[in-house]
Amino acid sequence: xxxxxxxxxxxxxxxxxxxxxxxxxxxxxxxxxxxxxxxxxxxxxxxxxxxxxxxxxxxxxxxxxxxxxxxxxxxxxxxxxxxxxxxxxxxxxxxxxxxxxxxxxxxxxxxxxxxxxxxxxxxxxxxxxxxxxxxxxxxxxxxxxxxxxxxxxxxxxxxxxxxxxxxxxxxxxxxxxxxxxxxxxxxxxxxxxxxxxxxxxxxxxxxxxxxxxxxxxxxxxxxxxxxxxxxxxxxxxxxxxxxxxxxxxxxxxxxxxxxxxxxxxxxxxxxxxxxxxxxxxxxxxxxxxxxxxxxxxxxxxxxxxx
Amino acid sequence: xxxxxxxxxxxxxxxxxxxxxxxxxxxxxxxxxxxxxxxxxxxxxxxxxxxxxxxxxxxxxxxxxxxxxxxxxxxxxxxxxxxxxxxxxxxxxxxxxxxxxxxxxxxxxxxxxxxxxxxxxxxxxxxxxxxxxxxxxxxxxxxxxxxxxxxxxxxxxxxxxxxxxxxxxxxxxxxxxxxxxxxxxxxxxxxxxxxxxxxxxxxxxxxxxxxxxxxxxxxxxxxxxxxxxxxxxxxxxxxxxxxxxxxxxxxxxxxxxxxxxxxxxxxxxxxxxxxxxxxxxxxxxxxxxxxxxxxxxxxxxxxxxxxxxxxxxxxxxxxxxxxxxxxxxxxxxxxxxxxxxxxxxxxxxxxxxxxxxxxxxxxxxxxxxxxxxxxxxxxxxxxxxxxxxxxxxxxxxxxxxxxxxxxxxxxxxxxxxxxxxxxxxxxxxxxxxxxxxxxxxxxxxxxxxxxxxxxxxxxxxxxxxxxxxxxxxxxxxxx
Numbered sequence: 001x002x003x004x005x006x007x008x009x010x011x012x013x014x015x016x017x018x019x020x021x022x023x024x025x026x027x028x029x030x031x032x033x034x035x036x037x038x039x040x041x042x043x044x045x046x047x048x049x050x051x052x053x054x055x056x057x058x059x060x061x062x063x064x065x066x067x068x069x070x071x072x073x074x075x076x077x078x079x080x081x082x083x084x085x086x087x088x089x090x091x092x093x094x095x096x097x098x099x100x101x102x103x104x105x106x107x108x109x110x111x112x113x114x115x116x117x118x119x120x121x122x123x124x125x126x127x128x129x130x131x132x133x134x135x136x137x138x139x140x141x142x143x144x145x146x147x148x149x150x151x152x153x154x155x156x157x158x159x160x161x162x163x164x165x166x167x168x169x170x171x172x173x174x175x176x177x178x179x180x181x182x183x184x185x186x187x188x189x190x191x192x193x194x195x196x197x198x199x200x201x202x203x204x205x206x207x208x209x210x211x212x213x214x215x216x217x218x219x220x221x222x223x224x225x226x227x228x229x230x231x232x233x234x235x236x237x238x239x240x241x242x243x244x245x246x247x248x249x250x251x252x253x254x255x256x257x258x259x260x261x262x263x264x265x266x267x268x269x270x271x272x273x274x275x276x277x278x279x280x281x282x283x284x285x286x287x288x289x290x291x292x293x294x295x296x297x298x299x300x301x302x303x304x305x306x
Numbered sequence: 307x308x309x310x311x312x313x314x315x316x317x318x319x320x321x322x323x324x325x326x327x328x329x330x331x332x333x334x335x336x337x338x339x340x341x342x343x344x345x346x347x348x349x350x351x352x353x354x355x356x357x358x359x360x361x362x363x364x365x366x367x368x369x370x371x372x373x374x375x376x377x378x379x380x381x382x383x384x385x386x387x388x389x390x391x392x393x394x395x396x397x398x399x400x401x402x403x404x405x406x407x408x409x410x411x412x413x414x415x416x417x418x419x420x421x422x423x424x425x426x427x428x429x430x431x432x433x434x435x436x437x438x439x440x441x442x443x444x445x446x447x448x449x450x451x452x453x454x455x456x457x458x459x460x461x462x463x464x465x466x467x468x469x470x471x472x473x474x475x476x477x478x479x480x481x482x483x484x485x486x487x488x489x490x491x492x493x494x495x496x497x498x499x500x501x502x503x504x505x506x507x508x509x510x511x512x513x514x515x516x517x518x519x520x521x522x523x524x525x526x527x528x529x530x531x532x533x534x535x536x537x538x539x540x541x542x543x544x545x546x547x548x549x550x551x552x553x554x555x556x557x558x559x560x561x562x563x564x565x566x567x568x569x570x571x572x573x574x575x576x577x578x579x580x581x582x583x584x585x586x587x588x589x590x591x592x593x594x595x596x597x598x599x600x601x602x603x604x605x606x607x608x609x610x611x612x613x614x615x616x617x618x619x620x621x622x623x624x625x626x627x628x629x630x631x632x633x634x635x636x637x638x639x640x641x642x643x644x645x646x647x648x649x650x651x652x653x654x655x656x657x658x659x660x661x662x663x664x665x666x667x668x669x670x671x672x673x674x675x676x677x678x679x680x681x682x683x684x685x686x687x688x689x690x691x692x693x694x695x696x697x698x699x700x701x702x703x704x705x706x707x708x709x710x711x712x713x714x715x716x717x718x719x720x721x722x723x724x725x726x727x728x729x730x731x732x733x734x735x736x737x738x739x740x741x742x743x744x745x746x747x748x749x750x751x752x753x754x755x756x757x758x759x760x761x762x763x764x765x766x767x768x769x770x771x772x773x774x775x776x777x778x779x780x781x782x783x784x785x
Contacts, residue, residue: 214595
C-alpha cells in the first residue's frame with residue numbers, strides 16, 4: 001500500500017483497527033441522504049467513522065478540485081464560486097454522501113449524471129487499506145473504471161476518503177420558467193425545440209424549464225415560447241426510474257413530476273423494490289470487496305437481492 | 307480429433323460454417339489490431355446475432371479456450387490482439403441500428419455499427435431533430451461503436467461532451483458463463499451498482515457487448531471554428547490553460563506543432579502557416595449569443611498570449627478543410643517517414659509546455675523525429691514518433707523513447723492513456739500509476755464479471771504468470 005496522506009491517517013487507522021478486531025464500521029457524513037426502507041439491513045455497526053474534510057487543491061485552469069470526502073458541499077461551493085465554477089453534486093450534505101448515494105439533481109438533462117463527477121478516489125477498503133481508483137486528469141482510460149461502480153454503492157465497496165472531482169464553469173445566467181396547460185404534444189414540441197435546457201419538469205399539465213447560459217439566449221427562448229419566470233420547483237422525495245418514453249405515459253398523481261428526457265418520476269410514494277439484475281455479479285462483488293460485511297453493515301447488499 | 311478441431315467443429319455446427327474461418331489468410335489478418343503487437347489465433351468467428359455470440363462463448367467455455375472480441379480492429383494498444391490462440395469474435399456483421407428515439411435522444415445499436423455511420427443514420431432518418439453521436443475518434447469512419455465502448459473512446463469533441471462512457475446508457479452483454487444480461491439501459495436509475503460504467507472501457511475483458519443503448523446529442527445551432535498560430539508552442543499551450551481558467555470549455559481545442567503543421571499542409575493544402583511553431587484549432591458551439599461572447603473572449607486571450615494571426619472559418623467548406631487537416635494528420639506523416647508509433651498520455655493542462663519540451667528532448671536524444679497533434683483542451687498528448695523501420699536498430703530507439711515519454715507524463719501528474727486504452731501496449735506500465743493493492747482491486751472487478759478468465763485474458767492488468775504470452779512487437783509497424 002502506498003503512503004497514507006496525513007489527512008487520511010485517522011480514517012485508515014480507525015477502519016483498520018475496527019476490522020482487525022472483528023468489528024464492523026459505518027461511515028457517516030451529515031446524515032442528509034435518503035436510505036430507502038428496503039436498503040436497510042437491520043444490522044448496526046460496531047463503530048462509526050467520518051471522512052476527512054477540507055479542500056486540499058483547487059486548480060481552476062484544470063477544472064479539478066481535490067478534497068476530503070467529508071467536505072460539505074457548501075464549503076466546496078464557496079471555494080469554487082470564487083472562480084465561477086461548481087461541481088455537479090446535489091444536496092446539502094458531504095461530497096462523500098452525494099457520491100455514495102449517487103442520485104443526480106433535477107438538472108441531469110443538461111448537466112449529466114453524478115457518476116461523471118469523480119475523477120480519482122482514495123478509497124478505504126474492507127481491510128483498512130487505501131486503494132487508488134481512477135486518475136487525477138479530466139480524461140483517463142487507464143485500467144478498469146472501478147470508481148464509477150463505487151458511485152451509488154452506499155459505501156458497501158469501500159469508504160471514500162479523498163476525491164478529485166471534475167468542476168464546471170458556472171453559467172452566466174440561470175433562471176427557471178414555467179408554462180401552464182401543456183399537454184404531451186405541446187411538451188414534446190417544447191422539449192425537442194429547446195437547445196440543451198438544464199431541466200424540463202412536467203406534472204401532466206404544467207411545465208417547468210431551467211435554462212442556463214447567456215442572458216440574451218435565455219431571453220430569446222423566453223420570448224419564443226412565452227415562458228413565465230418562476231422559482232425552482234420542489235419535487236416529491238421519491239424517485240421512480242423508467243424509460244423517458246414510459247415516464248411520459250405514466251399515470252401521474254397530483255404532485256408527481258416527470259423529468260422529461262430523463263425518465264425519472266418524482267412521487268410522494270416510494271417506488272416498489274425491484275429485483276437486482278446480474279445477481280451473481282453483485283454477489284461476487286460483495287465477496288470480493290467486503291466478504292465479512294464489515295463496511296456499512298446497516299446497508300443491505302445488492303447481492304442479497306430485493 | 308484434436309482439441310482445436312473439436313472446437314472448430316462445434317463452432318461450425320452452432321453458428322454455421324460460413325461464419326467460422328480458419329484459413330491462414332484470415333487468421334493472420336486477425337492476429338493483430340492496428341497496434342504494432344501481434345499474437346496468434348486459429349479460428350475467427352463472425353456471429354450475426356446475440357444467440358450466435360452466446361453459442362461461440364459457450365463453445366469457448368466448454369473447451370476452456372479464451373476469446374477476444376473485436377470490432378474494426380482500429381485499436382492502437384493491442385487490446386484486440388489474440389494471445390495463446392484465443393478465438394477471435396468479430397462483431398463486424400452485427401451492424402444494425404435497431405431503434406432510434408429522437409425525442410428522448412437515444413438509440414439501440416449493434417456493436418458493429420461504425421461510429422460515423424450512426425450519426426449519418428440519425429441525420430438521414432430523423433433529420434428534423436438534428437442529432438449525432440458525440441464521441442468522434444479520428445478513426446470514426448472505420449471504428450465501431452462496440453470498439454468505442456470497449457476502449458471508452460474519445461475524440462476532439464469529447465472536451466465538452468465527455469468520452470464514450472457519458473454517451474452509453476445501457477448494454478446487452480454475453481458473459482463468459484453464457485448468460486445474456488442487460489446492464490444500465492433506457493432508464494436513469496437502474497437497480498444495483500453501475501455495472502454499465504464498469505463495462506465501458508473494460509477492453510473486452512468482462513464479456514461480449516451485443517447491443518448498446520447510446521445517448522444522442524443535439525447538433526449545435528451555432529458554430530465558430532478558429533485557427534490561431536504561434537511562434538512558440540508554449541504560448542499555444544498557455545492559451546489553452548487561460549481559456550479554461552476563464553470559465554470556457556470549447557467544443558474542441560486541438561493543437562499541432564511545427565513539424566505536424568508542415569506535413570499536414572503539404573497533404574491537404576488547408577492554408578496552414580508553415581512557419582508557425584504551433585497552431586490551435588478551437589471550435590465554439592452553442593446558442594448564438596453564448597458563441598459570440600465566448601469567441602470574442604477566446605480571441606482576446608489568444609492575442610494576449612502572442613497569437614500571430616486569427617483565422618475564422620467563413621464557410622462550412624473552410625471549417626471542413628480545417629478539420630480535415632486535423633483529422634488526416636496521421637496520414638500526412640507518411641510524407642516524412644514511412645512508419646510511425648503513436649502514443650497517448652494525458653497530463654494536467656498547465657504542465658503541457660514542460661512535458662512537450664521533455665518529449666522533444668527525449669526524441670532528440672534518441673535520434674528520432676516527433677510530431678505532436680493532440681487534444682490540448684484535456685491535456686491528451688499524442689506524440690507521433692516517425693521513423694523508417696528499415697533503419698537498423700530504430701525499433702529499439704522508438705520503444706525506448708516511448709517508454710520515457712510515458713514515464714515523463716505520469717511523473718508530471720498525468721495518466722497512461724486518455725483514449726487508446728491499456729491493452730498489451732501499456733499493461734506493464736500500470737505499476738507507474740497503481741500499487742499492488744490498487745491493481746488487485748481492479749482484478750477483483752474483473753473476476754466478478756468473468757471468474758473463468760476467458761474474456762480477452764492477459765490484457766490491461768500486469769500478470770507475472772501470463773506476461774506477454776504469445777505477443778510480439780513485430781519488426782514492421784503499421785501505418
